[in-house]
Amino acid sequence: xxxxxxxxxxxxWHAIIVFAFLYLPIVTLIVYSFNASGVGGFxxxxxxxxxxxxxxxxxxxxxxxxxxxxxxVAAMAISLTFGIPAALALDRSNFPGKALFRRLVLLPLxxxxxxxxxxxxxxxxEADVKLSLVTIVIGHGTALISVATTxxxxxxxxxxxxxEEASLDLGANYWQTFWRxxxxxxxxxxxxxxxxxxxxxxxxxxxxxxxxxxxxxLPLEIWGRLRRGITPEINAIxxxxxxxxxxxxxxxxxxxxxxEGQSEIVTEVVGTA
Amino acid sequence: MFSRAYRAAITLPPVLWVAVFLLAPYAxxxxxxxxxxxxxxxxxxSWTLDxxxxxxxxxxxxxxxxxxxxxxxxxxxxxxxxxYPLAYYLSFxxxxxKDLFYQLVIIPLWVSYLVRAYAWKTILGSDGVxxxxxxxxxxxxxxxxxxxxSPFAVVLTLTHIYTPFAFLPIYAxxxxxxxxxxxxxxxxxxxPLQTFWRVIFPLSxxxxxxxxxxxxxxxxxxxxxxxxxxxxxxxxxxxxxxSLFGAAYNWPLGAAISLCMLLLVLALLLLSEKLEKxxxxx
Numbered sequence: 001x002x003x004x005x006x007x008x009x010x011x012x013w014h015a016i017i018v019f020a021f022l023y024l025p026i027v028t029l030i031v032y033s034f035n036a037s038g039v040g041g042f043x044x045x046x047x048x049x050x051x052x053x054x055x056x057x058x059x060x061x062x063x064x065x066x067x068x069x070x071x072x073v074a075a076m077a078i079s080l081t082f083g084i085p086a087a088l089a090l091d092r093s094n095f096p097g098k099a100l101f102r103r104l105v106l107l108p109l110x111x112x113x114x115x116x117x118x119x120x121x122x123x124x125x126e127a128d129v130k131l132s133l134v135t136i137v138i139g140h141g142t143a144l145i146s147v148a149t150t151x152x153x154x155x156x157x158x159x160x161x162x163x164e165e166a167s168l169d170l171g172a173n174y175w176q177t178f179w180r181x182x183x184x185x186x187x188x189x190x191x192x193x194x195x196x197x198x199x200x201x202x203x204x205x206x207x208x209x210x211x212x213x214x215x216x217x218l219p220l221e222i223w224g225r226l227r228r229g230i231t232p233e234i235n236a237i238x239x240x241x242x243x244x245x246x247x248x249x250x251x252x253x254x255x256x257x258x259x260e261g262q263s264e265i266v267t268e269v270v271g272t273a
Numbered sequence: 274m275f276s277r278a279y280r281a282a283i284t285l286p287p288v289l290w291v292a293v294f295l296l297a298p299y300a301x302x303x304x305x306x307x308x309x310x311x312x313x314x315x316x317x318x319s320w321t322l323d324x325x326x327x328x329x330x331x332x333x334x335x336x337x338x339x340x341x342x343x344x345x346x347x348x349x350x351x352x353x354x355x356x357y358p359l360a361y362y363l364s365f366x367x368x369x370x371k372d373l374f375y376q377l378v379i380i381p382l383w384v385s386y387l388v389r390a391y392a393w394k395t396i397l398g399s400d401g402v403x404x405x406x407x408x409x410x411x412x413x414x415x416x417x418x419x420x421x422x423s424p425f426a427v428v429l430t431l432t433h434i435y436t437p438f439a440f441l442p443i444y445a446x447x448x449x450x451x452x453x454x455x456x457x458x459x460x461x462x463x464x465p466l467q468t469f470w471r472v473i474f475p476l477s478x479x480x481x482x483x484x485x486x487x488x489x490x491x492x493x494x495x496x497x498x499x500x501x502x503x504x505x506x507x508x509x510x511x512x513x514x515x516s517l518f519g520a521a522y523n524w525p526l527g528a529a530i531s532l533c534m535l536l537l538v539l540a541l542l543l544l545s546e547k548l549e550k551x552x553x554x555x
Binding site for chain 2: 008011012014015018019021022023024025026028029032039040041042043081082083085086088089092093095097101104105107108110111112113114115116118119120121122123126138142145174199202203205206209210219222223226230234235238241242245246248249253
């Protein structure tokens, strides 16, 4: 393989440029959250924590953070409740429309969010359901079933069915086998899916955009403020969330060390959608 | 091994949920596109082709659709140009730093999409970071106005957002290439360039297709980056849909446009799937 390496002097440079491109906005965002004279202006001067102080006194933002957390947890519950059985069904049950069902479940992840968002909006309108956080939860929960199903389905392919068979042979019923054998064996996939669903929901905006009632989620609150003009408060809240996301990623990788990465999800989704 | 009751228990709940909250809404999108809106602003539930006639009669809809495809096409191209060599470098040359680099590509994905678009806005604005930097080092005297509120800004931002999406499946397909094939190619006297074009690249095509599809489809339907950074010349098809569902209040026409977009996307997904199968070596 050594002769491959010899010709590729430009590749490391290309990598450096791509990484610079990927991280430039993130670094800018964080640096300017400490900049006294606001978001523009080079060089940044008079470092300050004022924007963070303002942020902590800003009730509207924290209310939207709380809303987003509630939505993310509820969406996670819905996605897992229906996504795990869906993966089991795709793995071990045959039913009419199975191929359609598989495609349908995965669709929201690859479709532009606007299509799923306004389709649900029409459903709620025809059913006379008032828009609120509940409609957002249903939207996120439904769209993200795909994540739970893909992750758990991948986990099932590595699962040894002998354990489940043994459990059934030894007199446990299906319910006991499910909770004591199947679920614990899928633990890693389920936790991975839960983390991913949580993060995706916290960040989701295209579907929420159409299903929003009176209460804002964090991305929609930020969106509303961006339309009125930009303030470093948004840099501050984004930097804080970035740090929390980093912590989440580190724990996610610790969990999944040695098993397959996110790339598998993306390929699987495109492959089967 | 699994009883009927068990299979029913794992099948029915998700199928019902998906039928009500996914199948029904998409079906309703189809219905709405054949309905109309009365002068008193209520939805008329009787069938008509008017929305589709309108769609082909008024130039702006198709024009905007083509512009969106042109923007999405550039985003796809740039994401591949940035993502492919990076994936190749990681997979074949990064050695011990592979995992670290891989995670460095993933991390930006965890920064909110909206926040990254906003960050570009603070960089590109007329008193933004880039313009003030250029003036600070005396490259320019006046701010460059074309940076923000232009298709350029939209393409740049969407490329930033979808490069990791293009990277991931390419990287996965490169990682799956059996290394003994590459070694065999070298041993049989092929140059590194020949090995790349004749062995590695053909085997990575399914990943390229997946990454290209992702970048194209997701940027095609985007409406936030154009609203935030596009200005009047950067308007995309979803912006028209948003306004039809908002102030313009013509849901049926909005539904017809969305349905066209949906069909286009589904066609691309099917095409990509077909091509991937054709190029898949497993």
